[in-house]
Amino acid sequence: MEKLVIQGGTCLNGDVRISGAKNAALPLLFASLLSPEPCIFRNVPRLRDIITTSRLLSELGAEVIQLDPESIQIHAGTLSSRTASYELVKTMRASILVLGPLLARFGEAEVSLPGGCAIGARPVDLHINGLQQMGAVIDVENGYIKARCDGRLQGTRIFMDTVSVGATENLMMAAALAEGVTELENAAREPEIVDLANCLNQMGADIRHAGSDKIIIHGVEKLSGCDYAVLPDRIETGTFLVAAAMTGGKVRCTNAAPDTMDAVLSKLREAGAEVTCGDDWIELNMQGRALHSVNIKTAPHPGFPTDMQAQFVALNCVAEGTGVVTENIFENRFMHVPELQRMGAKIDLENNSAVCRGSSKLSGAQVMATDLRASASLVIAGLVAKGDTVVDRIYHLDRGYEQIENKLNALGASITRVNG
Numbered sequence: 443m444e445k446l447v448i449q450g451g452t453c454l455n456g457d458v459r460i461s462g463a464k465n466a467a468l469p470l471l472f473a474s475l476l477s478p479e480p481c482i483f484r485n486v487p488r489l490r491d492i493i494t495t496s497r498l499l500s501e502l503g504a505e506v507i508q509l510d511p512e513s514i515q516i517h518a519g520t521l522s523s524r525t526a527s528y529e530l531v532k533t534m535r536a537s538i539l540v541l542g543p544l545l546a547r548f549g550e551a552e553v554s555l556p557g558g559c560a561i562g563a564r565p566v567d568l569h570i571n572g573l574q575q576m577g578a579v580i581d582v583e584n585g586y587i588k589a590r591c592d593g594r595l596q597g598t599r600i601f602m603d604t605v606s607v608g609a610t611e612n613l614m615m616a617a618a619l620a621e622g623v624t625e626l627e628n629a630a631r632e633p634e635i636v637d638l639a640n641c642l643n644q645m646g647a648d649i650r651h652a653g654s655d656k657i658i659i660h661g662v663e664k665l666s667g668c669d670y671a672v673l674p675d676r677i678e679t680g681t682f683l684v685a686a687a688m689t690g691g692k693v694r695c696t697n698a699a700p701d702t703m704d705a706v707l708s709k710l711r712e713a714g715a716e717v718t719c720g721d722d723w724i725e726l727n728m729q730g731r732a733l734h735s736v737n738i739k740t741a742p743h744p745g746f747p748t749d750m751q752a753q754f755v756a757l758n759c760v761a762e763g764t765g766v767v768t769e770n771i772f773e774n775r776f777m778h779v780p781e782l783q784r785m786g787a788k789i790d791l792e793n794n795s796a797v798c799r800g801s802s803k804l805s806g807a808q809v810m811a812t813d814l815r816a817s818a819s820l821v822i823a824g825l826v827a828k829g830d831t832v833v834d835r836i837y838h839l840d841r842g843y844e845q846i847e848n849k850l851n852a853l854g855a856s857i858t859r860v861n862g
């Protein structure tokens with residue numbers, strides 16, 4: 443199994459090019475199932491999750507062609523299968539996003555229930571309820587969601603009692619091909635939702651007010667192909683900026699989307715960093731400045747993203763003062779805390795809050811990555827620890843960060859990928 447060995451004590455400086463967003467690219471690739479015409483996606487990050495998605499689409503019978511390292515063409519003209527198997531769904535929860543498109547276009551779909559995962563139970567009841575309200579008949583049997591509908595799905599008003607990114611995406615895709623008007627109430631407002639709506643509209647959909655909590659979709663009979671560039675990854679950007687702040691460096695993220703990152707940039711400024719932005723770049727300068735702990739409460743967008751929580755826990759460990767980080771989205775998203783404690787961090791867990799008593803002198807240790815962002819927090823903690831940190835189970839990292847060690851090394855880090 444591969445591991446990362448991080449030699450601590452380096453300072454990050456320079457430019458890093460941000461990749462396309464995993465959480466935008468995945469729904470976009472699944473949206474290709476809605477059209478019989480070829481769809482081209484550009485600025486696609488090179489990630490394990492993208493490979494999994496391509497495999498899933500191929501297993502359904504779509505033609506997937508890698509046009510260049512960052513561009514993929516998907517042609518779902520005719521499909522040979524309507525089933526997303528447990529084998530693939532268990533490795534990537536976003537596979538649930540085949541449900542809406544398959545049902546809307548072909549009238550049937552079978553998708554394995556994803557099951558719980560490291561960060562929480564993550565049920566899919568909102569996806570299922572919403573599609574049922576649109577006229578689908580859905581049974582859960584043998585661990586599979588089996589959905590069908592006679593004729594087209596029917597537009598309706600759907601109120602989701604929890605704000606869910608995935609449910610909003612699944613229902614928005616299904617509604618794009620439904621008959622009549624669908625109103626999604628209490629919809630998620632993440633930038634990735636807006637990216638998906640923009641792409642669907644390029645394909646001929648009629649989706650209005652994506653980015654607000656009430657999305658209105660006028661269903662159309664058919665969608666065409668597209669040529670669409672994926673939004674930059676705000677979580678990858680945030681991770682590099684936190685790493686720069688912790689190491690006292692100066693880093694410019696290029697090909698970024700500053701306007702998607704207000705909550706994170708404001709916390710970095712509160713932590714003492716100088717942050718400047720252009721249209722598509724963000725620079726963080728921490729040289730000669732003191733790092734202060736910050737209090738954080740995760741919330742749906744435009745609140746502070748749960749996917750940046752672990753990185754800020756790492757930041758608070760080495761910053762001055764006490765910072766309280768409260769996780770409000772997922773019930774079990776503090777698995778990085780015991781690992782950071784093994785590196786010397788002073789953190790107390792109180793219900794859904796991590797109280798970090800700062801100024802910890804971290805020391806390198808062998809640590810275990812348990813999920814994607816927890817892994818990222820251990821890597822950036824390793825950058826400031828004394829000695830070597832060995833991060834195990836880095837397949838989690840490879841799901842969501844493109845060549846993280848190469849990008850960090852180009853900024854001055856010293857990280858090696860080893861086998862065994």
Ligand SMILES: CC(=O)N[C@H]1[C@@H](OP(=O)(O)OP(=O)(O)OC[C@H]2O[C@@H](n3ccc(=O)[nH]c3=O)[C@H](O)[C@@H]2O)O[C@H](CO)[C@@H](O)[C@@H]1O
Binds near residue numbers: 468608772
């Ligand atoms: C591929 C992708 O885009 N993943 C992101 C997406 O995950 P994902 O779309 O899975 O997360 P959701 O927004 O759906 O989850 C938010 C909350 O709603 C709950 N819930 C969700 C669906 C449902 O049917 N019932 C229900 O109760 C979840 O358990 C969770 O507590 O949004 C999360 C929250 O910003 C991010 O951390 C993930 O990185």
Ligand SMILES: C=C(OP(=O)(O)O)C(=O)O
Binds near residue numbers: 464465535749815842
């Ligand atoms: C939780 C995440 O992803 P996923 O929803 O794919 O598990 C994440 O990107 O941090």
